[in-house]
Amino acid sequence: MALRELASLEKYLGLKKPNKYSTQGDKKVPVLQNNNAPPLVGLVTIACHLAKEAKRPELLGDGAEGRAVVQQWLEYRVTKLDGHAKEDTRSILKDLNLYLQDKVYLAGNQFTLADVLMYYGIHAIVLDLAVQEKEQYVNVARWFDHIQHHPGVRHHLPPVVVLRNRLYTSRHH
Amino acid sequence: MALNLTINTSDPPLGVLLAAEHVKNAVQVSVEEGKDNSLHISDSIQFSDANSICRYLARVAPALGLYGANMMEQTEVDHWLEFSARRLCDQPDLTSALGDLDKALSLRTFLVGRALTLADLSVWAALKDRSDWPGQGKPFPHVSRWFFFLNSQAPFSAVGTKYGRQKS
Numbered sequence: 001m002a003l004r005e006l007a008s009l010e011k012y013l014g015l016k017k018p019n020k021y022s023t024q025g026d027k028k029v030p031v032l033q034n035n036n037a038p039p040l041v042g043l044v045t046i047a048c049h050l051a052k053e054a055k056r057p058e059l060l061g062d063g064a065e066g067r068a069v070v071q072q073w074l075e076y077r078v079t080k081l082d083g084h085a086k087e088d089t090r091s092i093l094k095d096l097n098l099y100l101q102d103k104v105y106l107a108g109n110q111f112t113l114a115d116v117l118m119y120y121g122i123h124a125i126v127l128d129l130a131v132q133e134k135e136q137y138v139n140v141a142r143w144f145d146h147i148q149h150h151p152g153v154r155h156h157l158p159p160v161v162v163l164r165n166r167l168y169t170s171r172h173h
Numbered sequence: 174m175a176l177n178l179t180i181n182t183s184d185p186p187l188g189v190l191l192a193a194e195h196v197k198n199a200v201q202v203s204v205e206e207g208k209d210n211s212l213h214i215s216d217s218i219q220f221s222d223a224n225s226i227c228r229y230l231a232r233v234a235p236a237l238g239l240y241g242a243n244m245m246e247q248t249e250v251d252h253w254l255e256f257s258a259r260r261l262c263d264q265p266d267l268t269s270a271l272g273d274l275d276k277a278l279s280l281r282t283f284l285v286g287r288a289l290t291l292a293d294l295s296v297w298a299a300l301k302d303r304s305d306w307p308g309q310g311k312p313f314p315h316v317s318r319w320f321f322f323l324n325s326q327a328p329f330s331a332v333g334t335k336y337g338r339q340k341s
Binding site for chain 1 (some may be wrong): 279282314321325326
């Protein structure tokens with residue numbers, strides 16, 4: 001899974017030469033062999049490295065605060081979202097829904113790597129949601145739909161249908 | 174083709190200025206200060222209504238997609254131009270209009286399609302003029318998210334600081 005994500009990220013970033021990855025351990029942690037440097041280990045580390053390689057530093061956040069927020073969500077992705085227990089799905093969606101209420105992107109007003117990796121990570125959850133649930137987590141649905149249509153992001157993943165008008169407004173107000 | 178835009182300095186048309194700012198790399202638009210809003214295209218053709226000027230500017234720069242990507246989006250853009258002219262400008266009470274706007278924005282980042290259009294420019298401009306729109310937050314979370322997101326984008330902050338203050 002992580003390897004397909006990295007391949008998609010490379011395409012999004014427009015990197016010409018695809019890298020060769022291997023995995024390590026039971027959890028299949030991705031490893032990037034670096035020609036003249038020690039190997040890079042871990043999804044987030046490699047993703048940040050690719051963004052720098054593609055000369056897209058703005059994807060890692062603007063200013064000290066923006067960079068900290070991006071790192072926080074990258075960490076959230078690998079620690080909380082990946083391998084979460086089934087019963088935690090609701091609380092993840094609830095928290096994210098609250099957080100995204102007043103934001104277009106995870107780092108506020110700017111598209112970053114955090115949006116890309118969180119989108120890849122949460123795709124399976126959103127794919128499983130019923131129409132009514134997508135409306136219950138309306139801010140997640142809106143953010144998700146916006147990111148999946150961001151040019152070049154959605155490579156290996158099927159599109160998820162998100163209605164653009166609400167059907168159940170009376171219940172959730 | 175060079176276009177000549179004259180604006181009313183005592184009440185600058187923010188939506189028109191934003192549209193001009195967006196198309197400036199595609200068409201040459203010069204902005205002059207004066208007493209009335211008008212877009213001078215040729216000696217026989219001039220537009221003086223803000224919506225007409227916006228529509229014309231969006232149409233001369235089709236590559237920017239300010240008028241939407243297809244016929245349905247064009248119709249939606251028209252809807253929002255009408256909405257901002259009728260229900261946001263010169264209305265004493267905005268509550269019901271903002272309620273409708275909030276509902277429309279709950280699942281959208283931009284008003285029409287997935288990119289910026291005239292709809293966003295014109296509704297944003299109408300709200301920017303109304304510093305009094307209730308609460309700027311709590312009752313209409315989706316409107317304020319959308320409003321402050323646009324505020325943070327370069328052309329909006331440029332036009333907002335340059336002309337927004339002349340009004341208040």
